[in-house]
Amino acid sequence: MMPTCPLCASADTAFYHRDARRDYHRCERCTLVFVPPAFRLAPEEERAVYDQHRNSPDDPGYRRFLARLFEPLHARLEPGARGLDFGAGPGPTLSVMFEEAGHPMAIYDPFYAHDPSVLEHTYDFITATEVAEHLFSPGKELARLVERLRPGGWLGMMTKRVTDHAAFTCWHYILDPTHVSFFSEATFRWLADELELSIEFPAADVVLLQRR
Secondary structure, eight states: OOOOOTTTOOSOEEEEEEOSSOEEEEETTTOOEEOOGGGOOOHHHHHHHHTTOOOOTTOHHHHHHHHHHHHHHHTTSOTTOOEEEETOOSSOOHHHHHHHTTOOEEEEBTTTBOOGGGGGSOEEEEEEETOGGGOSSHHHHHHHHHHTEEEEEEEEEEOOOBOOHHHHHTOGGGGSTTOOEEOBHHHHHHHHHHHTEEEEEEETTEEEEEEO
Protein backbone atom coordinates (compact mmCIF):
# COMPACT_ATOMS: atom_id res chain seq x y z
CA MET A 1 0.00 0.00 0.00
CA MET A 2 1.29 3.43 -0.96
CA PRO A 3 1.65 6.01 1.83
CA THR A 4 -0.82 8.89 2.04
CA CYS A 5 0.42 12.33 1.04
CA PRO A 6 1.26 14.38 4.17
CA LEU A 7 0.30 17.63 2.42
CA CYS A 8 -3.05 16.99 0.76
CA ALA A 9 -3.95 13.59 2.30
CA SER A 10 -4.41 12.00 -1.11
CA ALA A 11 -3.92 8.25 -1.44
CA ASP A 12 -2.88 8.73 -5.07
CA THR A 13 0.88 8.56 -4.52
CA ALA A 14 3.61 6.69 -6.35
CA PHE A 15 7.19 5.57 -5.81
CA TYR A 16 9.58 8.31 -7.00
CA HIS A 17 13.16 7.48 -5.98
CA ARG A 18 15.26 5.29 -3.71
CA ASP A 19 18.76 5.96 -2.41
CA ALA A 20 20.99 4.06 0.00
CA ARG A 21 19.03 5.16 3.08
CA ARG A 22 15.38 5.71 2.21
CA ASP A 23 12.52 5.85 -0.29
CA TYR A 24 10.77 8.89 -1.72
CA HIS A 25 7.21 9.05 -3.02
CA ARG A 26 5.37 11.66 -5.08
CA CYS A 27 1.77 12.75 -4.78
CA GLU A 28 -0.13 12.78 -8.06
CA ARG A 29 -2.52 15.42 -6.73
CA CYS A 30 -0.32 18.16 -5.21
CA THR A 31 3.07 16.92 -6.56
CA LEU A 32 4.76 16.92 -3.14
CA VAL A 33 7.72 14.55 -2.95
CA PHE A 34 7.98 13.05 0.51
CA VAL A 35 9.73 10.47 2.66
CA PRO A 36 7.36 7.78 4.04
CA PRO A 37 6.99 7.65 7.85
CA ALA A 38 9.08 4.49 8.19
CA PHE A 39 12.20 6.42 7.15
CA ARG A 40 11.79 9.44 9.45
CA LEU A 41 14.14 10.13 12.34
CA ALA A 42 13.03 9.82 15.94
CA PRO A 43 12.73 13.18 17.77
CA GLU A 44 15.99 12.74 19.66
CA GLU A 45 17.84 11.88 16.42
CA GLU A 46 16.33 14.89 14.68
CA ARG A 47 17.32 17.18 17.56
CA ALA A 48 20.88 15.86 17.44
CA VAL A 49 21.19 17.01 13.82
CA TYR A 50 19.84 20.49 14.62
CA ASP A 51 22.19 20.82 17.59
CA GLN A 52 25.07 20.81 15.10
CA HIS A 53 23.80 24.02 13.44
CA ARG A 54 25.88 27.09 14.23
CA ASN A 55 23.66 29.87 12.90
CA SER A 56 23.90 33.28 14.57
CA PRO A 57 22.87 36.93 14.02
CA ASP A 58 26.58 37.72 14.26
CA ASP A 59 27.32 35.76 11.08
CA PRO A 60 27.25 38.11 8.04
CA GLY A 61 27.05 35.16 5.65
CA TYR A 62 23.97 33.80 7.35
CA ARG A 63 22.36 37.23 7.22
CA ARG A 64 23.04 37.41 3.48
CA PHE A 65 21.43 34.01 3.06
CA LEU A 66 18.30 35.09 4.97
CA ALA A 67 18.17 38.38 3.07
CA ARG A 68 16.78 36.47 0.09
CA LEU A 69 13.54 36.26 2.08
CA PHE A 70 13.93 39.30 4.30
CA GLU A 71 14.26 41.86 1.52
CA PRO A 72 11.23 41.00 -0.65
CA LEU A 73 9.02 40.38 2.39
CA HIS A 74 10.09 43.53 4.23
CA ALA A 75 9.33 45.57 1.10
CA ARG A 76 5.69 44.43 1.31
CA LEU A 77 5.12 45.14 5.01
CA GLU A 78 3.56 48.16 6.67
CA PRO A 79 5.72 49.95 9.27
CA GLY A 80 5.50 48.22 12.63
CA ALA A 81 3.91 45.04 11.25
CA ARG A 82 4.07 42.23 13.80
CA GLY A 83 5.60 38.90 12.86
CA LEU A 84 6.27 35.34 13.93
CA ASP A 85 9.41 33.40 13.00
CA PHE A 86 8.23 29.77 12.90
CA GLY A 87 10.98 27.18 13.18
CA ALA A 88 13.53 29.71 14.41
CA GLY A 89 16.11 27.04 15.24
CA PRO A 90 18.92 27.17 17.82
CA GLY A 91 20.22 30.58 16.67
CA PRO A 92 17.26 32.84 15.79
CA THR A 93 18.45 35.43 13.28
CA LEU A 94 15.67 36.38 10.86
CA SER A 95 13.59 37.60 13.81
CA VAL A 96 16.51 39.84 14.84
CA MET A 97 16.71 41.28 11.31
CA PHE A 98 13.01 42.15 11.33
CA GLU A 99 13.23 43.61 14.83
CA GLU A 100 16.12 45.80 13.69
CA ALA A 101 13.81 47.01 10.91
CA GLY A 102 11.11 47.98 13.43
CA HIS A 103 8.91 44.89 13.42
CA PRO A 104 8.02 43.28 16.78
CA MET A 105 8.65 39.55 16.56
CA ALA A 106 7.66 36.34 18.32
CA ILE A 107 9.54 33.09 17.75
CA TYR A 108 8.50 29.46 17.85
CA ASP A 109 10.49 26.28 17.45
CA PRO A 110 9.40 22.80 18.58
CA PHE A 111 12.88 22.06 19.95
CA TYR A 112 14.39 25.40 20.98
CA ALA A 113 11.49 27.78 21.65
CA HIS A 114 8.53 25.54 22.41
CA ASP A 115 5.93 28.05 23.55
CA PRO A 116 2.56 27.02 22.06
CA SER A 117 0.97 30.23 23.34
CA VAL A 118 2.57 32.21 20.50
CA LEU A 119 0.57 30.09 18.05
CA GLU A 120 -2.66 31.36 19.60
CA HIS A 121 -2.06 34.96 18.44
CA THR A 122 -2.48 36.48 14.99
CA TYR A 123 0.25 38.18 12.98
CA ASP A 124 0.78 40.48 10.02
CA PHE A 125 3.42 38.12 8.68
CA ILE A 126 4.95 34.75 9.45
CA THR A 127 8.32 33.47 8.28
CA ALA A 128 9.45 29.86 7.89
CA THR A 129 13.00 29.64 6.56
CA GLU A 130 14.36 26.19 5.79
CA VAL A 131 11.39 24.72 7.65
CA ALA A 132 8.97 23.25 5.10
CA GLU A 133 11.34 20.44 4.15
CA HIS A 134 11.42 19.26 7.79
CA LEU A 135 7.65 19.02 8.32
CA PHE A 136 6.18 15.57 8.88
CA SER A 137 2.65 16.99 8.43
CA PRO A 138 3.04 20.00 6.14
CA GLY A 139 -0.65 20.18 5.28
CA LYS A 140 -1.67 20.55 8.91
CA GLU A 141 1.21 22.82 9.92
CA LEU A 142 0.96 25.25 7.00
CA ALA A 143 -2.83 25.53 7.28
CA ARG A 144 -2.38 26.34 10.96
CA LEU A 145 0.09 29.11 10.13
CA VAL A 146 -2.25 30.63 7.55
CA GLU A 147 -5.00 30.68 10.17
CA ARG A 148 -2.69 32.81 12.35
CA LEU A 149 -2.38 35.46 9.62
CA ARG A 150 -4.52 38.57 9.69
CA PRO A 151 -6.36 39.41 6.43
CA GLY A 152 -3.75 40.61 3.95
CA GLY A 153 -0.98 38.97 5.99
CA TRP A 154 2.04 37.28 4.46
CA LEU A 155 3.59 33.83 4.88
CA GLY A 156 7.20 33.96 3.69
CA MET A 157 8.99 30.66 3.15
CA MET A 158 12.44 29.55 2.07
CA THR A 159 12.99 26.00 0.87
CA LYS A 160 14.76 24.64 -2.18
CA ARG A 161 12.36 23.40 -4.84
CA VAL A 162 12.09 20.19 -6.82
CA THR A 163 12.63 20.82 -10.53
CA ASP A 164 12.60 17.39 -12.19
CA HIS A 165 13.24 13.73 -11.46
CA ALA A 166 16.75 13.60 -12.91
CA ALA A 167 17.90 16.53 -10.78
CA PHE A 168 16.23 15.06 -7.70
CA THR A 169 18.18 11.80 -7.88
CA CYS A 170 21.52 13.62 -7.45
CA TRP A 171 20.30 16.55 -5.33
CA HIS A 172 22.34 17.41 -2.24
CA TYR A 173 19.16 18.54 -0.49
CA ILE A 174 17.90 14.99 -0.02
CA LEU A 175 21.08 13.94 1.77
CA ASP A 176 20.02 15.66 4.99
CA PRO A 177 18.12 12.98 6.98
CA THR A 178 15.85 15.64 8.52
CA HIS A 179 14.56 16.70 5.09
CA VAL A 180 11.34 14.78 4.44
CA SER A 181 9.02 17.06 2.39
CA PHE A 182 10.08 18.51 -0.95
CA PHE A 183 8.02 21.18 -2.69
CA SER A 184 8.02 22.18 -6.34
CA GLU A 185 6.57 25.37 -7.78
CA ALA A 186 3.51 23.35 -8.76
CA THR A 187 3.14 22.15 -5.15
CA PHE A 188 3.16 25.71 -3.87
CA ARG A 189 0.61 26.75 -6.50
CA TRP A 190 -1.63 23.89 -5.38
CA LEU A 191 -1.24 25.03 -1.76
CA ALA A 192 -2.09 28.62 -2.67
CA ASP A 193 -5.26 27.54 -4.45
CA GLU A 194 -6.25 25.22 -1.62
CA LEU A 195 -5.83 27.86 1.09
CA GLU A 196 -7.04 30.77 -1.07
CA LEU A 197 -3.73 32.63 -1.06
CA SER A 198 -2.02 34.87 -3.56
CA ILE A 199 1.47 33.67 -4.47
CA GLU A 200 4.77 35.14 -5.65
CA PHE A 201 8.19 33.58 -6.29
CA PRO A 202 10.79 36.35 -5.76
CA ALA A 203 13.74 33.91 -5.79
CA ALA A 204 14.49 30.30 -6.67
CA ASP A 205 14.07 29.16 -3.06
CA VAL A 206 11.65 31.82 -1.80
CA VAL A 207 7.86 31.92 -1.94
CA LEU A 208 5.55 34.62 -0.60
CA LEU A 209 1.92 33.70 0.11
CA GLN A 210 -0.64 36.36 1.01
CA ARG A 211 -3.93 35.76 2.76
CA ARG A 212 -6.70 37.35 0.73
